Amino acid sequence: MTTTHPAIRAIVFDKDGTLVSFHRTWDPAVDSALREVCEDDTMRRGLAEAIGYDITNRRVLDDSPFVAESAETLDLLVEPFADPRAFEAAVVRAGSLHAAAEPGAYVLVEALAAGGVPLAIATNDSELSATQQFTELGMVDHFVGMFGYDSGFGSKPEPGMVVAAAEAMGVPVGETAMVGDSSTDVHSGLAAGAVTVYFAPGKVDGELDEAADVTIKSLADLPAKLGLSIS
Numbered sequence: 001m002t003t004t005h006p007a008i009r010a011i012v013f014d015k016d017g018t019l020v021s022f023h024r025t026w027d028p029a030v031d032s033a034l035r036e037v038c039e040d041d042t043m044r045r046g047l048a049e050a051i052g053y054d055i056t057n058r059r060v061l062d063d064s065p066f067v068a069e070s071a072e073t074l075d076l077l078v079e080p081f082a083d084p085r086a087f088e089a090a091v092v093r094a095g096s097l098h099a100a101a102e103p104g105a106y107v108l109v110e111a112l113a114a115g116g117v118p119l120a121i122a123t124n125d126s127e128l129s130a131t132q133q134f135t136e137l138g139m140v141d142h143f144v145g146m147f148g149y150d151s152g153f154g155s156k157p158e159p160g161m162v163v164a165a166a167e168a169m170g171v172p173v174g175e176t177a178m179v180g181d182s183s184t185d186v187h188s189g190l191a192a193g194a195v196t197v198y199f200a201p202g203k204v205d206g207e208l209d210e211a212a213d214v215t216i217k218s219l220a221d222l223p224a225k226l227g228l229s230i231s
């Protein structure tokens with residue numbers, strides 16, 4: 001859905017599936033973390049199944065606990081197979097090593113930053129993981145702040161991270177866009193009072209398309225859709 005919205009002066013981005021390519025990053029990263037922390041193949045297979053990782057096809061399954069569950073719940077799922085702290089550390093390390101940008105992410109982020117648009121990240125991943133991934137990708141300096149589930153502002157779909165990010169960027173939240181690929185992004189943006197952008201590079205979810213202020217199929221479309229004139 002496209003509605004009229006106020007002029008946008010700052011942008012909050014989701015990380016995974018929006019600026020960071022989800023499967024290109026996490027499919028190999030989880031595989032590597034499983035190998036690192038599990039003592040034997042039985043444990044590795046057990047942990048893979050518990051967190052929703054297809055060990056044969058080396059793929060994080062859609063709606064897997066690895067993606068959908070809170071860090072606390074994930075720890076409980078990991079516990080029978082490996083030390084949760086060691087697994088989390090291995091995942092963060094591997095996620096940084098394997099970090100891959102979504103097509104068009106570099107060009108967009110560089111153009112927005114060069115155009116003087118303040119940018120921030122709001123992710124349900126940890127602040128450390130986000131910071132390390134964007135450092136690895138060479139984009140970290142373009143962001144005013146990185147907000148994760150552990151930054152003290154709650155998790156999406158709650159509005160806390162979006163509100164905190166707007167504040168850090170010095171822009172009223174109503175003049176800030178929240179851009180993301182999932183329901184939690186759209187709903188955190190709506191709850192915060194931001195202009196919500198649903199990024200749907202694949203199949204468009206009708207309900208999210210309807211709920212969001214703007215829907216884009218490609219990151220390259222974002223500036224024009226938000227009325228930002230950057231080159």
Ligand SMILES: [Mg+2]
Pocket residue numbers: 014015016017018180181182
């Ligand atoms: Mg996402």
